[in-house]
Amino acid sequence: MDLVLSDLPQRERYKLLIGLVIPRPVAWISTRSANGVGNCAPFSFFNVFSEEPPLCMIGMNPRETDGGMKHTLKNIYRTKEFVVNLADESTVAAMQACGDEIPEGESEFDHAGLTAAPAMLVQHPRIAQAAASLECRLYKVLEVNAARWLVIGEIVLIHAREGIVDPVTRRISEENYKPVGRLFANRWCTTRQRFDLPGELPE
Numbered sequence: 225m226d227l228v229l230s231d232l233p234q235r236e237r238y239k240l241l242i243g244l245v246i247p248r249p250v251a252w253i254s255t256r257s258a259n260g261v262g263n264c265a266p267f268s269f270f271n272v273f274s275e276e277p278p279l280c281m282i283g284m285n286p287r288e289t290d291g292g293m294k295h296t297l298k299n300i301y302r303t304k305e306f307v308v309n310l311a312d313e314s315t316v317a318a319m320q321a322c323g324d325e326i327p328e329g330e331s332e333f334d335h336a337g338l339t340a341a342p343a344m345l346v347q348h349p350r351i352a353q354a355a356a357s358l359e360c361r362l363y364k365v366l367e368v369n370a371a372r373w374l375v376i377g378e379i380v381l382i383h384a385r386e387g388i389v390d391p392v393t394r395r396i397s398e399e400n401y402k403p404v405g406r407l408f409a410n411r412w413c414t415t416r417q418r419f420d421l422p423g424e425l426p427e
Contacts, residue, residue, distance in 0.1 A: 249406075313403075
């Protein structure tokens with residue numbers, strides 16, 4: 225089967241892309257509004273793309289209910305900072321709850337039963353329960369069109385839950401870090417089954 229994407233409606237392109245490029249990590253972004261209300265929102269068009277400088281990128285679209293700019297993106301434009309939190313098996317349900325659209329004056333921290341913890345180098349809070357948090361300063365926003373923004377952040381600090389990063393080798397503990405991946409719709413996966421292959425892929 226050959227599918228020319230320009231011939232397909234946007235929704236069909238979306239379903240094909242998110243169903244094929246799996247599993248995807250989720251950027252669970254925490255910010256604070258101008259009025260001091262904590263905001264947490266998951267975005268599954270996300271990954272890291274560079275180590276020098278250390279960059280991550282998140283794809284964002286408008287709110288489904290009214291087509292307006294998402295609260296997260298408003299906060300990023302205003303402050304030029306944000307925190308990407310990484311969910312694991314113990315926090316994925318709370319992360320999913322943060323995807324509910326609630327009024328801007330209400331906090332997803334309260335909605336999902338989460339704790340806001342102070343970040344070290346940026347003004348927005350991190351999620352205390354997250355497996356790891358990437359404190360980011362805005363590097364660039366690419367405004368692709370009226371319905372898609374690509375937010376590029378420079379990672380300035382990593383906070384990891386105790387036991388996830390070895391303090392001497394800086395290696396990640398496979399035993400203590402149990403990340404989850406987004407598949408499609410309400411489908412998710414774990415990384416419990418792992419295997420080795422000979423050689424390494426080029427960067």
